[in-house]
Amino acid sequence: MNEAREQSLATIRRGLKRGPLDGTRRVELETRLAHPLRHLIPTRAQGSHSEQVAMWIRMAEYALATVDQVARPNDAPAAVAAFLARENLPTAIVMAPDAELAALPWESQSLLHIERRAARDGDQVSVTTAFAGIAETGTLMLCSGPDSPTTLNFLPDTHIVLLPTAWIVGSYEDGWDLLRATGEAMPRTINYITGPSRSGDIEQTMQLGAHGPLRLHIVLISA
Amino acid sequence: MQVTTQAFQRNAGAALHNPALQKALKNIKIGFVRKRAAAVAKLPEFEALREAGRELKNHVLDHLDFYLEQFETKVIESGGQVHWAQDAAEANQIVLEICQSVNARRVTKGKSMISEEIGLNDFLEAHGIRPVETDLGEYIIQLRHEHPSHIIAPAVHLNREQVADAFQAHHAPYGFTERREEPRALMDEARQVLRQQFLQAEVGITGANFCIAETGTTVIVTNEGNGDLTQILPKVHIALASIEKVVPTFEDVSLLLRLLARSATGQELSVYTTFSTGPRRAEDADGPEQFHVVLLDNGRSGMLGGEFQDMLRCIRCAACLNHCPVYGAIGGHAYGWVYPGPMGSVLTPQLIGIEVAGPLPNASTFCGRCEDVCPVHIPLPKMMRHWREQEFARHLIPMTTRFGLGLWAFVARNPKLYRLATNLGSWLLRRLAGGKGRIRSLPLARGWTAWRDLPVPQGRTFQQQWATRRENQS
Numbered sequence: 001m002n003e004a005r006e007q008s009l010a011t012i013r014r015g016l017k018r019g020p021l022d023g024t025r026r027v028e029l030e031t032r033l034a035h036p037l038r039h040l041i042p043t044r045a046q047g048s049h050s051e052q053v054a055m056w057i058r059m060a061e062y063a064l065a066t067v068d069q070v071a072r073p074n075d076a077p078a079a080v081a082a083f084l085a086r087e088n089l090p091t092a093i094v095m096a097p098d099a100e101l102a103a104l105p106w107e108s109q110s111l112l113h114i115e116r117r118a119a120r121d122g123d124q125v126s127v128t129t130a131f132a133g134i135a136e137t138g139t140l141m142l143c144s145g146p147d148s149p150t151t152l153n154f155l156p157d158t159h160i161v162l163l164p165t166a167w168i169v170g171s172y173e174d175g176w177d178l179l180r181a182t183g184e185a186m187p188r189t190i191n192y193i194t195g196p197s198r199s200g201d202i203e204q205t206m207q208l209g210a211h212g213p214l215r216l217h218i219v220l221i222s223a
Numbered sequence: 224m225q226v227t228t229q230a231f232q233r234n235a236g237a238a239l240h241n242p243a244l245q246k247a248l249k250n251i252k253i254g255f256v257r258k259r260a261a262a263v264a265k266l267p268e269f270e271a272l273r274e275a276g277r278e279l280k281n282h283v284l285d286h287l288d289f290y291l292e293q294f295e296t297k298v299i300e301s302g303g304q305v306h307w308a309q310d311a312a313e314a315n316q317i318v319l320e321i322c323q324s325v326n327a328r329r330v331t332k333g334k335s336m337i338s339e340e341i342g343l344n345d346f347l348e349a350h351g352i353r354p355v356e357t358d359l360g361e362y363i364i365q366l367r368h369e370h371p372s373h374i375i376a377p378a379v380h381l382n383r384e385q386v387a388d389a390f391q392a393h394h395a396p397y398g399f400t401e402r403r404e405e406p407r408a409l410m411d412e413a414r415q416v417l418r419q420q421f422l423q424a425e426v427g428i429t430g431a432n433f434c435i436a437e438t439g440t441t442v443i444v445t446n447e448g449n450g451d452l453t454q455i456l457p458k459v460h461i462a463l464a465s466i467e468k469v470v471p472t473f474e475d476v477s478l479l480l481r482l483l484a485r486s487a488t489g490q491e492l493s494v495y496t497t498f499s500t501g502p503r504r505a506e507d508a509d510g511p512e513q514f515h516v517v518l519l520d521n522g523r524s525g526m527l528g529g530e531f532q533d534m535l536r537c538i539r540c541a542a543c544l545n546h547c548p549v550y551g552a553i554g555g556h557a558y559g560w561v562y563p564g565p566m567g568s569v570l571t572p573q574l575i576g577i578e579v580a581g582p583l584p585n586a587s588t589f590c591g592r593c594e595d596v597c598p599v600h601i602p603l604p605k606m607m608r609h610w611r612e613q614e615f616a617r618h619l620i621p622m623t624t625r626f627g628l629g630l631w632a633f634v635a636r637n638p639k640l641y642r643l644a645t646n647l648g649s650w651l652l653r654r655l656a657g658g659k660g661r662i663r664s665l666p667l668a669r670g671w672t673a674w675r676d677l678p679v680p681q682g683r684t685f686q687q688q689w690a691t692r693r694e695n696q697s
Contacts, residue, residue, distance in 0.1 A: 005307035008466060008520045012288045015527030021289050029289055029471075033437050036472035039275045042268045042481070059491060097508075118508040121422055137492040146506040150455045154448050172477035186301065186438045188503050188510050189455065192496035197448040200488070201360035201378050202386055202406040203247070204254030210359055211414060211421075212448025212495065 038173050045136035045171035052135035053165045057220070059138025063195030064208065065216040072223045074105050076162050079219045080127060081109040087215070089158055094119055096128040098147040101162065118149035119156055126152040126213075127160045132175045133168040133218075137194055140218070141175045144189040153191055159213040164221045224342055224370050226575055228559035231582035238553035247380050248554055255376075255545040258489025259596070266485065276482050277600040279475055280536035283467075284527060290436040290469045291518070297439025301501030303514035311341035314519050318343060318428065318461060321515055322352050325459055327425035333443060333450030334358035335430030336374055336539060337463040337519055339561045340574070343428070354428075355420045357449035359413055366393050372555030374562065375487050375541045380554045383409065417449070427453035427511070431464035432538070433479065434516070437472045440500045441516060444483060444493045451497055460499065460511035465519045467535040479538055482598035486540040522574055530609045534569050536599040541566075543593035543603060549586050558583060565593035565603040572610050581619050584610035642686060649680035 013019055021029065044055060057067050070079045084091055095101060097116040106114055119126055128148060132141040140161055144150045153159060169175055172192075179190075197212030208214050227234060238244055263269045283290055295305045308314035314337075322330060330347065332338065332354055344354045344365070356365040360378035364371060366389040371377030378386070387404045390412055397416045403409055429450050433442040441462040443450045454460040470476050484490040503510030526532055544550045544564030555563035560580070562570050568587060572580040584607040593603040614620050615628070634641050656662050661676040671677055682688075 002307075004309040004313055004520065007309055008307060008518075008524045009288045009291070011520075011524035012291075012466075012527055015524065015529065015532075016285065016288075017528060021286065026289070029286055033293065033471055036437065036474040038474050039279070039478040040268055040271055042266060042272075044266075063491065063494070121418065139492055144507060144510060145504070146508060149508040150451070151509045154451050154455065172480065173474055176473040176477070186440065186500045188500060188507060190498040191451070192492065192498075193494065194490075194492045194496075195494050197446070197494060199359045199410060199447045200254060201358070201363065201376060202381075202409055203383055204250040204376070204379070205406045207407055207410045209414065210410060210447035210449065211357065211417065211452055 041171050041173060042136060047170065052170050053168050056133050056135040056138055056168045059135065060195070060218060061138070063138050065138065065195045065218055067218045067220060069220045069222060073221050076219050076221055077104050077106045077109045077112070080160055081112055083160065083217055084125065090124045093125050093127050094123045094152065094156065095126070096148050096152055098129055101127065101129060119151035121155065123156045125158045125160065126156040127162065128152050130161050130163050130167070132178055133163050134172055134175050134192070135168055135170050136172070140193045142191045142193065143179070143187040145187055150189045150191065153193060154212045157209065157213055158215045158217065160217045160219065162219050162221060224339070224561065226560050226579055228571060228575070228580045228583055231557060231559055231586060234557035234559060235553045235586070238557045243382055243385065244380050244554050247382050248551060251379060251545055251551060255488065259486060259542060259545070262485040262489040262491065269485065272478065272481050273598055273600060275478055276598055277536065279470070279478060280599050283470060284532060284535055287466065287469070287527065290471055291466060293436040294434050294439055294469050297436065298501070298516055299439070301439050303439065303501045303516060306515060306517045308517055308519045310521050314341045314463070314517055315343055315346040317517050319347065319350055321459060321461055322347070322426050325425055327352055329353045329355065329420070329424045330426040330428055331355050331357050331420055331424040331453045331457065333427070333429035333445065333453040334361050334377070335428065335463050336561060337430055337465055338428065339371060340521065341519065355417070355424070357417050357421065357453055358445070359410065359447060362413060362417065363389055370556070370561070372563065373541060373544060374539055380556065421452040421456050424457045426459040426461060427457040428461045428463065429454050431462045431468055431516070432483070433476050434464050434469045435473060435476055436469055438500055440498050442476060442496065442498050444496050446494045448495055451495055454499060455510055458511060459513040459515070461515045461517060462499070463517050463519065465521065466523055483538055483540050486542040486596065486598040526573060531569065531573055531606055533601050534573070534606060536601055537566055538599060540598055542596040542598065546592040546596045548588055548590060565607070569603055569606045569610070577610060577613055577617070578619060581614050645684050645686070649684065652679050
């Protein structure tokens with residue numbers, strides 16, 4: 001439908017009373033795209049790192065996620081097992097095939113049954129990491145890739161995320177800067193996740209677990 | 224969908240006399256209005272962000288051609304495809320051909336107002352493809368063969384009993400034979416039924432809240448996660464977007480995201496904000512193999528440079544609906560087409576013609592709350608006035624109204640005549656009231672007295688009082 005394309009562009013330019021952009025204006029806009037400018041960033045997103053961690057926890061809980069904290073990465077498997085036991089949840093876990101996750105001492109938790117793959121229908125519990133945490137709204141930022149399939153974030157009833165506090169940043173913009181700094185191509189899917197799935201479509205009464213996970217649990221790792 | 228905007232007055236009358244609807248509409252004030260106020264109060268920078276949001280959208284509209292071309296280039300670079308559509312028919316055809324190219328029988332759908340605008344579901348069904356809405360509210364109204372009554376809460380006009388009826392009528396084949404009325408139970412039922420649909424669909428269709436030019440990325444915002452299951456499980460993901468949804472960069476989207484959820488549901492941020500760029504990568508374990516973006520114009524390009532350009536700033540948060548006394552009294556269906564409330568009263572005449580949508584810009588008290596809460600400062604009352612002026616100029620107003628307005632204008636331009644008429648009028652009304660303070664029934668004014676009493680003019684007219692006041696001062 002190239003005709004539709006040309007027609008829309010021509011009508012836009014007629015309305016704006018100019019032809020296609022060229023010269024300095026075009027260069028300015030290209031520069032704006034290549035070097036994105038930040039708009040106003042809320043003060044709450046600009047505290048010290050410890051303030052950001054505290055804000056992230058507060059906001060994630062406000063969004064009805066649950067948060068546990070452990071001192072070291074090696075403590076995370078026990079925290080996951082304890083959470084599942086406390087909530088009376090199944091111990092079969094489908095885990096992101098991520099090298100850092102695999103390096104943790106999961107064998108110490110003999111009750112856990114772990115498969116490392118994308119999620120399928122019927123999976124009850126998933127465990128993933130996140131790319132970053134965003135303090136201003138208690139948001140997780142997850143990027144798809146071979147070691148982090150997106151289905152893990154949506155199909156199981158319970159989603160557990162292991163997040164080092166060092167990966168918490170203040171604002172959305174800080175998250176984008178982190179992603180650009182990796183120098184890698186834009187992932188297929190980036191998910192901002194703020195609390196468990198919900199719907200208020202029946203009489204404006206909020207219910208958790210509409211289509212995505214009923215529970216979102218984060219294990220924060222301090223060191 | 225069938226347009227009933229012309230029957231607005233009759234629709235509104237029926238809505239006011241519909242007890243189930245009136246009960247459901249009360250939820251809006253508790254659900255949306257209070258939550259928005261609380262969320263705004265928690266962010267001191269909110270007003271400054273609104274200003275920035277307006278400036279950003281104005282910048283985009285001033286360079287819309289450039290950003291659309293950039294967006295297209297980047298989608299293609301990341302392995303996706305862009306399809307431009309002038310109107311609903313072209314957009315529907317594009318979607319159909321994509322579905323047919325993979326022999327799709329079933330498509331799942333995330334919530335998309337563009338899909339409603341082009342009437343996609345009816346079109347696909349007519350060609351043997353079954354569209355399944357997966358947003359809970361959209362799913363409920365699809366079962367009831369209705370259209371959304373609200374742009375972000377499509378089933379806000381319904382009560383739980385009506386949802387229970389719909390599920391009972393349709394869910395027996397899935398093993399649900401018992402009637403359930405608890406919202407929790409109803410949602411669990413829908414979750415199980417729709418999970419199977421997600422897994423069986425060959426194509427997933429979503430809308431797009433934003434299209435990012437920097438990287439060719441589309442963005443959807445949901446709370447349920449249905450949009451995500453819609454786009455990651457099937458082989459093909461189609462995102463439907465209108466041309467004004469493009470924004471330059473992730474920084475620009477971040478600004479608008481701070482405004483959107485707070486204005487819409489009063490959340491700090493919606494549960495899921497998803498950024499999609501191209502199809503799945505070679506090494507990915509999941510995700511769609513094809514990524515298509517349909518860019519719909521449908522008359523929007525023609526709004527640039529005109530008196531309705533500002534409407535293209537709209538980010539579809541629905542704050543103007545939630546705060547509108549007219550919408551709150553009659554709900555969305557009375558508006559007679561896809562977009563209700565103040566934003567609909569401005570946009571609908573543009574999209575389907577002022578000839579048929581004429582009643583909508585008149586369905587306003589001009590209280591101005593819509594503009595007060597708009598996250599991008601769209602001057603909605605001013606634009607409704609533009610439409611009224613156009614109606615008058617194009618002789619679309621009924622003869623009696625034109626005659627009345629003409630008569631009033633004539634009298635108002637002749638001070639002596641005006642004084643005479645008002646004095647005579649108030650004398651006559653006092654006589655008719657027979658000493659009481661109000662009139663219950665008045666010939667020629669039943670449109671007023673059928674609904675409320677008419678207060679009788681008290682004391683002297685404004686002009687008389689003004690004259691006395693000036694005499695006393697001099």
